[in-house]
Amino acid sequence: MSELQEIYLVLVLIYLSECLVWVRPGETLIGLVLGKLFPRDFRGVFSNQCGGLRFTNPLPPFGHFFITIPPELCLSPDSVSVPATASPAALPESIRPGSGFKFGEIREIGVDGRILFVNQAPFLKTSSSYAALRLARDLRFLADSPAEARADLMQKRIARRFDKEALSAVWADYRSKTKVLESLAILLLISLFVLAPLAVVHFGFHPALPWIAAGLLAQTVTISVIFRKLHRTFYPDAVEELFKRFLTMLLAAPAAVRAVEILGRRLLESFDPLAVMAVLAPGQKFERLAGEALRQGHFSPALPSQNPDSAACEQWHRAVYLENLEQFLTSHGYNISQLLAPPPCADPENRSYCPRCLTQFTLAQGVCNDCGGQKLLPLFAPLPGLSERGNDSNSPPVRK
Numbered sequence: 226m227s228e229l230q231e232i233y234l235v236l237v238l239i240y241l242s243e244c245l246v247w248v249r250p251g252e253t254l255i256g257l258v259l260g261k262l263f264p265r266d267f268r269g270v271f272s273n274q275c276g277g278l279r280f281t282n283p284l285p286p287f288g289h290f291f292i293t294i295p296p297e298l299c300l301s302p303d304s305v306s307v308p309a310t311a312s313p314a315a316l317p318e319s320i321r322p323g324s325g326f327k328f329g330e331i332r333e334i335g336v337d338g339r340i341l342f343v344n345q346a347p348f349l350k351t352s353s354s355y356a357a358l359r360l361a362r363d364l365r366f367l368a369d370s371p372a373e374a375r376a377d378l379m380q381k382r383i384a385r386r387f388d389k390e391a392l393s394a395v396w397a398d399y400r401s402k403t404k405v406l407e408s409l410a411i412l413l414l415i416s417l418f419v420l421a422p423l424a425v426v427h428f429g430f431h432p433a434l435p436w437i438a439a440g441l442l443a444q445t446v447t448i449s450v451i452f453r454k455l456h457r458t459f460y461p462d463a464v465e466e467l468f469k470r471f472l473t474m475l476l477a478a479p480a481a482v483r484a485v486e487i488l489g490r491r492l493l494e495s496f497d498p499l500a501v502m503a504v505l506a507p508g509q510k511f512e513r514l515a516g517e518a519l520r521q522g523h524f525s526p527a528l529p530s531q532n533p534d535s536a537a538c539e540q541w542h543r544a545v546y547l548e549n550l551e552q553f554l555t556s557h558g559y560n561i562s563q564l565l566a567p568p569p570c571a572d573p574e575n576r577s578y579c580p581r582c583l584t585q586f587t588l589a590q591g592v593c594n595d596c597g598g599q600k601l602l603p604l605f606a607p608l609p610g611l612s613e614r615g616n617d618s619n620s621p622p623v624r625k
């Protein structure tokens with residue numbers, strides 16, 4: 226392999242690394258490629274308990290990728306708490322699931338990167354710096370609002386996760402404002418991987434280099450400047466994140482090619498993944514994701530009994546959230562009872578299943594430790610002919 230080929234191989238690898246996205250537990254990466262949706266969670270080949278690497282479409286005109294995050298805090302008219310389901314890996318050291326504050330106790334709310342501070346102490350490590358800024362803004366607004374208005378404000382905040390009109394407006398705004406940037410990114414991709422190598426082959430490396438460098442620099446500067454303007458429009462508070470991204474794009478052409486994807490990635494994160502998919506691909510149904518969301522809403526781990534305020538807060542939040550989720554699913558033609566039905570029996574010896582994760586057990590009674598002690602439910606006797614499905618690789622996992 227010649228020196229030039231090696232340089233290009235490195236450039237391709239750098240570009241492909243720009244197409245990788247880190248997805249955290251609870252987040253959903255939604256890809257829209259040529260009109261088809263590809264929802265993915267963090268679990269993949271390169272994953273651990275903190276998250277996983279996922280690959281996004283390397284060709285800018287043919288795909289968009291969005292990350293959505295679950296509600297990171299439970300909010301009730303009186304207090305705010307960390308959900309019982311929060312992963313310890315996502316929390317600052319001093320904080321445990323179930324920790325919380327009454328609104329009257331909150332004096333100061335701050336943000337440092339992904340960390341949300343309450344009264345100058347770390348309270349939550351959020352999915353992104355955008356999420357931390359948004360949560361801080363919402364909490365300040367709610368803390369300053371009259372106590373009697375909070376219930377209504379919070380219900381509206383939860384309902385907004387499923388608000389298709391608001392979502393469609395954000396999506397349409399993003400598409401119209403990024404059209405020029407997308408064309409420039411495609412041009413840069415072609416310049417980088419087609420025109421530059423052709424120029425080197427035709428004119429030789431040294432004569433072509435100044436022209437290639439000048440051409441790429443002009444394009445990356447233009448893209449970076451437009452990116453900066455749009456980033457300020459879509460994420461007005463995220464100054465630190467903008468500086469980091471802007472500088473990376475100025476210095477690296479492969480990063481500038483990803484400008485549109487980077488702008489959109491966190492734009493829909495506060496919406497529910499099912500609502501995002503309903504807007505991006507109207508008419509398509511996602512039974513598995515709908516069932517998972519519903520089961521997690523109905524069968525959440527036990528609430529922390531040592532902190533009654535947090536337990537009440539989480540109970541209020543769960544009830545409002547579940548009501549909105551069920552309304553959304555029903556209005557989109559999903560059948561709630563079918564989504565909550567027991568799974569097909571994977572083995573004739575199985576007697577029970579966990580209604581949260583659908584793992585099947587040979588025990589008649591017990592709890593699922595993976596789901597915070599969720600009580601097992603009886604599994605219906607297998608219908609004739611279904612026992613062969615025990616060897617089906619798509620069957621749910623089985624525990625003894």
Ligand SMILES: [Zn+2]
Nearest residue numbers: 579582593596
């Ligand atoms: Zn379970």
